[in-house]
Amino acid sequence: MVHLTSLKPFVTRFYLLLLACLLLVLSCPVAYAQQSTDWKKINVSVQATGQPIRQVLNTIEKQISMNFSYDAAEVDLDQKITITFKGSLYNAFREIGTLASLDFLQNGNTITIRKRKTTLNVADARVINGKVVDKEDNTPLPGVMVVVKGTTKATSTDLNGEFSFRLVKENIPATVLEFRFMGMRTQEVVIGNQSRFEVALEQNAHSLQEVVVTSSYEGEKRREEVVGSISQLSSRELQVDRPIESFDKMMQGLIAGVHVETSTEPNKPVKVNIRGQNSFTSFGGKRNTSTQPLYVVDGVPMYEQQRGDESLVFSDENYLNPLSNINPQDIQSISVLKDASASAIYGADAANGVIIITTKAGKSGKPKINFDYSTGVSTFINEFKYLSGPQYYELLRETYINNKLPVKTAETLAGSKTIDTDWFDLLNRNGSYQNANFSLSGGSETTTYRFSAGYMNQQSSAKGNELSKMFVNLRLNHKLSDKLEFGVKLSPTLTRQSGVNSFGGIILPPNIAAYDENGNPNELPNFKVANPVAVQEQNEDFHEGISLTGSANLNYKVTPALSFSGTVGTDYYDKKETQFRSARNATGRNLNGALRIYDRKNLGWIAFMQGMYDKTFLDKHSVNIIAGTQVQDQETNLLYGYGSGFTYDRMRELSQAQNEQSGSSKNAKATLSYYAQAGYDLNKKYFLNVNARADKSSVFGGDKQVALNGSIGLGWIVTKESFLQPNAILNHMRLRASYGSTGNSRIGTYAARGLYAFTGTSNYDGNTGSVPDGSAAPNPDLGWEKSIKLNVGMDVSLFNRIDITAEVYQNTIKDLITSVEVPNEIGFETVSANTGTMQNRGFELTINSTNVQKQDMYWTSSFNLGLNRNKITALNNGLLSQYSAATSASVNRVGISTGSIWGYEWGGVDPATGEEWFYDKHGNRLSAREINALPISEGKVIGDRLPLFEGGLVNTLNYKALTFSFNIIYSYGASFLADYTVQSDGRNLDHRNQSINLLDRWQQPGDMTNVPKLYFPRPMSIVSNSSRYVHDLTHIKLSNVSLTYQLPEPMTRFLHLENLSVFTNASNLLYWYREKSPEGRNGIAETRFIYPEMMTVTGGIRLGF
8 A cells, every 4th residue: 555655744844834824924913803794684673754864773773783973064864754674784774875865884883874975076086996795605795885994985885796986096006995894804905006806805703793593493693692602603614625524523623612522434423512421321221311412404403323223133233424414515504502591492402502503595696606626635644553473473472482381382373473464554545535516506586596416425544445425405495475485495415335344454463464375365264353355355334325304494474573484394314234244254154144234214303383573662672582382203213134144145135045034123202392482682782581491202201201491591781881881992791691401302212111022932821922121121200311501601802803702601410311220130130210410510712813904914813712520419229330331441420520431550560570560549559360359449530531621723814815724623631541552462462463562561570661571361351441551632633724725806707707716625734642652652642543543635626607
């Protein structure tokens, strides 16, 4: 295999050079960035009959949290107009301006009113014109204020984003134009010798006037009106051009308090925790409560795949990540709901937080076509270092001699001392990546549409493994009348994944040959395992899945204040997996070939109807009320087929098997809910939000099916008080607080009921019937988990360029569910029960800043920090402690974290004997055999998998046509138990390759080393979870670097394009670990992932018509 060893240093140095160039900007002077707001995204209502303009504007001012400024000598606000209007602020100003011949110009949080001039009457003048567009999608921006800096001369763009005015020729080259638009970053341009300008404005993602998605029930709100804790990422901030197969991986390091634990294996589910782990992980039985947040895509909830049934029939089924069925290029925004005020309206499933994904929609205007294509390569980083063939022979020979075997016998058992097989190189390769996307969007005043299609192909590093996806997304919105609107969203995805997972074959002894003298895969009879080369070539593992997420909604406006809506949505998934084990290798030889087929169909649907009332009274009391009902159903059907004994190895159909088995399983659950939300604000200064929800779920039994949850949230914009007006330093200050509860019903479909299996045997007086599944007893008293959340937050804006959000929180989770052992006499092993209470406390900090704003340069930074402390505060039902069954390295115990690693302190290697020493919790030094004789309760906490704090830093630099950005993520205080190292410390030397660290083993009395003497058999059990194998996971990672070049407008116009850009991207460039790996040996960097990480470099092109 050809490694990218020559490419990797070059790529690393290239991006480090770009990073150094960015840091030079630190010496540049800092310019203030004026906050602005998108008038088209602010809705106002006004009704006046023969009233002065002054009174009409007072009504609007109370709704928009902005001030008006005008020259009384020029503008007459006492003239009377008649107007009835409800819609965007932009259209309101257009209508008032037409009625009264006025212009409205934006200047920060002030709107300047000027008398409209019809002619300029300038004899010696020059025409300046141009077009202003949204940089993200190149759509025209109407209503942008174009101001000649330092003067009162200004104009605004029309509906097509065009502007034009005349300037006196004198000193025109030095004149600066300012482009201001609410929600966008102000941009300055020096006129010079140009007459026409093409300006692309970038969104100010963290403006207080930013519109955020609060829920699928309420829709959007301005950020300053939201009292809950909501973090939102736009598609630009997600950096969707990165080669990542699912959007959940993209959130890593971008949101304070969101912990993303990714898998290095393609298409595997990602673990996401919001503000810590909020449920137990069961150590016994087959029931696990979900610790993942609720995902809602365009109003439709999506859930992680659950266990198919409670038997072992489906134990070999591979679970895929359903979230990877969403094309990242179709995502408009992601909102993360953290506290009770934000998430309580989701009630039953919101205990772990809620993540709302909103896909892109069409905009009115001419049809727009966008296309992008990217391709890249990837190579391993931080590979685990194994022994070579000769090294392995010498160490195995030494081990047998240490076991008192004769030298000749030891040499014979050790095998070949000349063969050197690199199994890793034989089984793996450099990966490749391709991605293409197409979209068509547009519309009219009554209908908007967007259609997109995408294709992704990823050839992983394992030979023969390939993942491909085809995405389609359609959104259509149509206004049937002034009162009735209809919308539909459809998103089908086809996923195909092929290739046998033979990565485990890299641990085979390196002194055995992979191929015989004829070039065929060698048989490995002495190791009772299949040759992984033969497995890759002869076996089959194929997955194919079709998913469909869709919804339809209808909205009817009874009056401007009252509306009713209904939504129906579905999430359908059909996955088929075929596994064939060939008779030509050891995986299927004894069965003469074996075939397994799994067919999983999942259908979830949701329907909700609600009414919404939104009205402002007396120009200062605003009320928003939502009330509705929802029904939700989820059903999973599984079909299993198994066959063995194939006459012809290549006829891989169940009908060709001599022995056939089949099985099936069905899970179903339903939830009925009622919800209500009431919001109130006074003068857009004081805010109150109240939520209430009742859920009835079929997963609980008896009188435990109903749960009531709710919340209350308060907000106060302090800078609207007379004693603290906005100034040059402090532009905005807001305080927020919330308290409430959410629930968790994702505990397994039949967690409250006993499980039974139907067999073909005669268990009841010669009759067949059902028998209890011993692992799962019924518990009709099983109740809901409830999370009680308290949150206090503050938002501050400084110098018109720095936005700071700080929050403290406490989540108390009661009635936690886990499996508890029960007496065997009742016929079961465990029962699901409410067993305890857990608490998460933490602090979050987010800082967004505009560091430099000049004509040709714009530099922004976004920093986040999340600190969380987890502790189990109570255990009941007779449960004092609970240990994991495998190595007992995990424990549930009062007073410690759920992420605690339980074991013994390692005492090093005795220089006299080469034996390992350990310390018990009393400080006594014991041998490995003495430690193994102790009960596990005698151990102690030797680490914590949960970090003390973590976060990220994103920097983006725009210089003329170039955009450069880099992401840094960091984590501090987490520990890692390297299970992989346990199997590579010499105890399995006779049948698997070992870590190169064994070269430092103890060999004779007096040796000072941390690698013990080699001998068989080595004690395992508790010794496996000693501090010897616990590593400090504190690290900083340069996770992503990108560079984009946007072709100038004259070139794109010549090519008849709207836009054209090229980009390059690199992921996983550099790591820094606090715990250093020994030179030439394995350490935390090499043992962190069993499947090594990949560094990926991509390049691509993006164009629009």
